[in-house]
Amino acid sequence: MNSPVAHWGSRELRKHLDDLVRDPERPQTCPLKCPMDLMGRIRVWLAAEDGSLVAYGFGGQRIVLPARSVGEVHTVNAFRAGGFRHGPALLVLDHERRLLLRASGRWETYGELALICRAAKVPTPTHLVTTLKPRASRRSGGRQPRRNTTLIPRFKKAPGYRKLRVNPRGRTLRVLAQGLLFLLTIGLGALLGAVPAVALPEWTGAVRTLIGIAGVLLGMMGGSWVGAALLHLIADAVRWSVTSWAAGTAAPGRRFFRRRERSGAWSVAAGLGVVALVAALIGWGPGVGIASLTHGLRDSSLVAELRAQGVSVPGLLIDVQQSTAGSDGDVTVTDVPTLAFLGWRATDPSIGGRPLPLDAADPAGTREPETVVFLPSDPQVAAAGQQISGSVWHGAPTANLITGGLFTLVLPPVLWLLVLRARRLRWRRAKGMVEDLTG
Numbered sequence: 001m002n003s004p005v006a007h008w009g010s011r012e013l014r015k016h017l018d019d020l021v022r023d024p025e026r027p028q029t030c031p032l033k034c035p036m037d038l039m040g041r042i043r044v045w046l047a048a049e050d051g052s053l054v055a056y057g058f059g060g061q062r063i064v065l066p067a068r069s070v071g072e073v074h075t076v077n078a079f080r081a082g083g084f085r086h087g088p089a090l091l092v093l094d095h096e097r098r099l100l101l102r103a104s105g106r107w108e109t110y111g112e113l114a115l116i117c118r119a120a121k122v123p124t125p126t127h128l129v130t131t132l133k134p135r136a137s138r139r140s141g142g143r144q145p146r147r148n149t150t151l152i153p154r155f156k157k158a159p160g161y162r163k164l165r166v167n168p169r170g171r172t173l174r175v176l177a178q179g180l181l182f183l184l185t186i187g188l189g190a191l192l193g194a195v196p197a198v199a200l201p202e203w204t205g206a207v208r209t210l211i212g213i214a215g216v217l218l219g220m221m222g223g224s225w226v227g228a229a230l231l232h233l234i235a236d237a238v239r240w241s242v243t244s245w246a247a248g249t250a251a252p253g254r255r256f257f258r259r260r261e262r263s264g265a266w267s268v269a270a271g272l273g274v275v276a277l278v279a280a281l282i283g284w285g286p287g288v289g290i291a292s293l294t295h296g297l298r299d300s301s302l303v304a305e306l307r308a309q310g311v312s313v314p315g316l317l318i319d320v321q322q323s324t325a326g327s328d329g330d331v332t333v334t335d336v337p338t339l340a341f342l343g344w345r346a347t348d349p350s351i352g353g354r355p356l357p358l359d360a361a362d363p364a365g366t367r368e369p370e371t372v373v374f375l376p377s378d379p380q381v382a383a384a385g386q387q388i389s390g391s392v393w394h395g396a397p398t399a400n401l402i403t404g405g406l407f408t409l410v411l412p413p414v415l416w417l418l419v420l421r422a423r424r425l426r427w428r429r430a431k432g433m434v435e436d437l438t439g
Contacts, residue, residue: 027116043056043168051066075089090102099157306388313372317356322336337357339382
């Protein structure tokens with residue numbers, strides 16, 4: 001039982017369990033998910049020894065239950081004890097249906113538990129059903145709403161009750177340390193991913209926001225990968241160090257520091273990432289490109305009209321604060337750049353992707369002199385002279401059109417990549433089903 005184990009697949013685990021039950025003299029079994037120590041050795045198992053039921057746990061724990069003290073042996077998906085609900089476990093009861101032993105985990109696999117009970121001369125194990133059973137009223141023809149009744153057994157603890165240690169000591173601290181490591185790597189990755197967007201100037205427009213979002217997401221994914229790689233590296237280093245210390249010489253590194261197979265979780269994450277990338281390309285490719293083109297044409301029409309029919313007068317750029325009340329009663333104040341001229345006030349239009357900027361230190365105190373161009377027939381149609389002196393196709397509109405076109409061109413290859421991943425996933429599932437049927 002204590003032989004080194006590097007990795008357990010479903011086929012290897014089944015072969016191991018089959019080997020255990022082949023010895024009728026000393027049958028042994030372990031949970032479906034074999035609890036192992038850092039060196040890959042199984043530390044939790046159940047055995048029949050000298051007519052007794054014996055359970056082994058972490059820390060050298062050994063619990064012996066004489067056959068005469070055992071009244072029932074059950075496996076459950078859920079049960080209650082001491083006022084709390086617990087998950088899957090192996091339960092050993094005395095003759096008064098009180099708990100003698102609790103071993104968390106799923107033990108009802110391949111029937112080896114029955115062989116152990118037979119060898120230890122204790123009652124045959126049974127599985128207690130703990131599901132939600134729907135009930136309906138028969139008097140009303142079953143038309144009343146159904147009511148769910150939970151069938152979860154409840155047990156009291158017997159004197160001398162023992163709980164098998166299925167997890168090593170310090171597991172909580174290890175989980176907290178792993179979580180802290182992941183938070184640090186993910187946070188650092190998100191910070192590094194946001195740097196390119198922060199470094200870009202504001203005139204790059206919507207592409208700056210896109211780069212920021214994509215950079216943060218990619219940084220978080222990269223940070224999680226780095227965290228997982230560091231955890232594997234630390235575990236491999238500890239195994240190598242312990243083995244080298246026990247052997248009195250340096251152990252071969254290839255047996256410990258090995259390249260790991262890609263897990264299913266990373267494949268699913270990569271597939272979801274490609275799907276999200278397709279959605280982003282659709283929104284930020286054709287979407288941003290068409291919106292920028294529409295806004296650019298509208299701005300060009302406004303600039304052409306003001307150049308042909310507008311009148312230039314001196315004016316001021318000021319701040320007009322607008323207050324809006326939300327449904328919760330909170331009031332939001334918005335600073336709106338406004339052109340003041342000849343007793344009129346007109347909201348400054350967003351030509352070229354943005355209106356004229358207000359004083360960042362004191363927006364309400366902004367009073368910048370500007371040459372204002374307005375239509376005599378409609379003074380509310382106005383803009384600053386500097387906004388219509390050059391082309392509207394500069395800054396953000398140009399950047400948005402270029403990036404929108406590039407993302408639109410990238411969209412077909414990414415869609416083809418998504419199709420290939422879907423086909424590959426279907427092929428792997430089919431291959432796994434064939435291996436299960438022929439294995």
